[in-house]
Amino acid sequence: MNAAFTFYATTILVYLGVDILAVWSLNLQYGVAGIYNFAWIMFQAVGAYTAGVLTLGPATGNGGFQQYILGLRLPEPLPLLAAGVVSGALALVVGIVALRRLRTDYQAMVMLVISVIAVLVIENVTGLFNGPAGLSLVPQPFGSLPLSSLGYQWFYVALTAVVCLIVYLFVHRVTSSPLGRALRATRDNEDAAQALGKDVVRLRLFVFVLGGAIAGISGAVLIQFIGAWSPGSWAYVETLVVLTAIIVGGTGNNAGVMLGALLVPVAFNEATRFIPQFGRPGLVDALQWIVIGLLALAFLWFWPRGIIPERRRRFPGTPAVSAQLADPGEVA
């Protein structure tokens, strides 16, 4: 295995880790709780920017060619954790506005609009995160370790895997608990869930904040690896790639959406990268977007539950028989 291929493979593994965090995050919101968060990419971007300006030194450094706030040069894992906290806090604010009074389709519209507005704000308020040019030269965490270039690649793969593992344990605990069941009930029928004592707004806010925090962490992992982030990285259509991965893999299933992350943003994007250019410049890139859209439509039409559908939960023990009946009054 030559060095170039190893470099490529480890880069893909990090991207896969980031995409897995991404699909778990949006799956919690969309797959488990039924929230159409078309602003998902904004939360990843905020996490990336947060980690970026906390990892970078003061903006006056490097000849002052970048303008941004903070520049605190904090050690790892503080930027990573802060990314989760800031994105989670933003999700709380957006959630309070969008989730309290609006129903799902209106929520989707609000999210889409928020996502578009956010890009415009960041592009135009250049003092925040260096405007359209974005942040660059973000130092890699633990960069002082005595590792070769390839060694550091593997180190970062391991770091990403550890973050994925920690996030998975938390996500799995949510989805496999009665809390996850209550969330799935609100997804299936909001009114009925409310009529059974579920505080739908609180449940949705919780999962929206949790998903937002994970999105922020995924952004932090990515910016610290590639060292740069700009508005071009988080146009609203990027959310659709993550959404398609969830639909293809299996909405509501943590393992399924992992497969979706492997198939859509990683395998599909990488495979089509090697297609020779034809037609006018940019045609192949545009076709990629079209195919991703068609993929989502095809799955929604023919395999709406995805490749690995949501798990059917079975409970130990056997159904009751009449002889064992307790006093029905106890139940009623």
Next chain:
Amino acid sequence: MSLSVEQERQRAPGDEALLSVAGLRREFGGVWAVADATFGLRRGAITSLIGPNGAGKSTVVGIVGGAIAPSAGRVVFDGADITGLPPHQRARIGLVRTYQLSSEFGRLTVLENLLVARPGQHGERIRTLLYGKRSWRRQEAELVDQARVLLDRFAMSGMEDEYAGNLSGGQKRLLEIMRALMCQPKLLLLDEPMAGVNPTLAQKIEGYLAGLAAEGLTMLLVEHELGLVERLSESVIVMAQGKVIATGTMPELRARPEVLHAYLAG
């Protein structure tokens, strides 16, 4: 003895009334869906709410359940004014409703539909996530046992692992009633529980409701099938054009000209 609307209005919500509504009004875009509703529900009895289409029955159920805010009036449940209480808090104090249209959680199994219904579960609290499974597993096991007893009672034991979305219309009705029972209601609001149910299953559901009434569960039944209303209800409230026009037993109501007029004239 039947009470006139005026008598019912003047009667203070006594100890007997588990739920009482007074002067309930609700306007939708200039139309009074409920123009004046005052009535009480006796503890441990089935009371039916009848009336022609558009009488305001479902709006009253919506207001009592908390999904619809009244324009005026108040709702008192178990001695407490709950007029402004959101639906989920009403369910937690024992006021539970079913819906006219099927409202199952389609991608949850039948058993999960029942398990999710119990309010205030340990495992639904966010802080429980930090403590792990042990803190809620015992309660979950108890709920599974209770749910299976219900499934057996309603002859649906063999379907516990079926997705609720795959059930027939009648089975969904049964599931909805079971789910409401898992909520441990003091008062069950049943909004047309027989809608779309075949006669055989309707007969079964009637038997189940009679059984629950015999055990002392208070119910408000909104229903169009008057034979069923007569067989099950201790008392009947008649609404027409948004107003309660009479209360009493079915034989008493049949003798009331305003009731006949409401049904014949719509």
